[in-house]
Amino acid sequence: MRIKNSILNFVLPFVVSLTISGCRNSSTSEERGDDNIKTRTPVSVVGISKENISSSVTLNAVSSYLKKSMLKSSASGYIRELTVSIGEHVRSGQVLFTLQTKEAAAYKNLNLKDSALAYTGNINVKANGDGVVTNIPHVAGDYIQEGDELCTIAEQNSLVFLLEVPYELHSFIHIKENCTIILPDEKEVGGKIDSKLSDMDAASQTERYVIKPVSSENIPENLLANISIVKSDKPNAVTLPKEAVLANETQSEYWVMKLVNDSIAAKIIVKVGIQNNNKVEIVSPSFDENDLFISSGSYGLPDSAIVTIMK
Secondary structure, eight states: OHHHHHHHHHHHHHHHHHHHHHHHHHHHHHHHHHHHHHTOEEEEEEEOEEEEEEEEEEEEEEEEESOEEEEEOSSSEEEEEEOOOTTOEEOTTOEEEEEEEHHHHHHHHHTOOOTTTOOOOEEEEEOSSSEEEEEOOOOTTOEEOTTOEEEEEEOGGGEEEEEEEEGGGGGGOOTTOEEEEEOTTSOEEEEEEEEEEEEEETTTTEEEEEEEESOOTTOOTTOEEEEEEEEEEEEEEEEEEGGGOEEOTTSOOEEEEEESSSSEEEEEEEEEEEEOSSEEEEEESOOOTTOEEEEESOTTOOTTEEEEEOO
16 A cells, blocks of 8 residues: 555656646647737739820929010100009000100299190000010109110010920930920819020020910919920830839839739749839740739748738
8 A cells, every 4th residue: 555655656746847838839839829820911902004104304494484575665765554463464555655755844833834845755555465564663653764674575475394304314305395284273284395595504404495385364473383305115015013012222223022822922032114104114034913012010021921912
């Protein structure tokens, strides 16, 4: 009896120890399983698309009237009446100023009663063309000399945008090509590259091009705008959203995270082409139309990462 009790006292601790160890291993396995589930990264996916893609460059420009005519006084005298204001549209032949010669003004001040000597000496000055009045240096009552400027009239159809182009981008600017004029209120107006000016700004090293808008109505002079010019375009290109294409810090290498199956994403190095604000052209390798790529949640994922697709 004592022998049996001794055996039980010796064996029982080992049995209990093995049972506890088994429970711990089972618990640890379950925890590891939970950890694997928790380490799945939730992602969104997107497929490739075939579409026309283009990239553009946006540069600054300022509006200006190329053709301006200066209306001058034909005699010395006083401005008796002014019927126009700055910014007003005028027509050819419209009376803008009424002048009184200095002789007529002198006779009036003498208050002579001889009707033969009393004359008004008024001269009507008319617009010499259609346009917009941009400058009036005098007001009614001013004395002016013969040949003095009365006002400046700009031809409405001569309004252009002067585009400043850094020299390193001049190869993308082509005469007679279309472009887009983006006004400060986000309104877009069609334009065409009309000509190139011969001078270059010495300080900024920029060339100036003349952009002719399709419509110049209600566009004032000296208005700052942006000109969008297409640098390159390609029809029926294979593209992905920009957020689906990743790159290193120097942008010397690009890659995508492609889904191998429902839970594994593989890192694939790609060669890209044209890029714009929304899309990136994939030049190589070739992908199938049914392939899926991670569009969100891919940042920092390693190759063969375990993911779960968000619905």
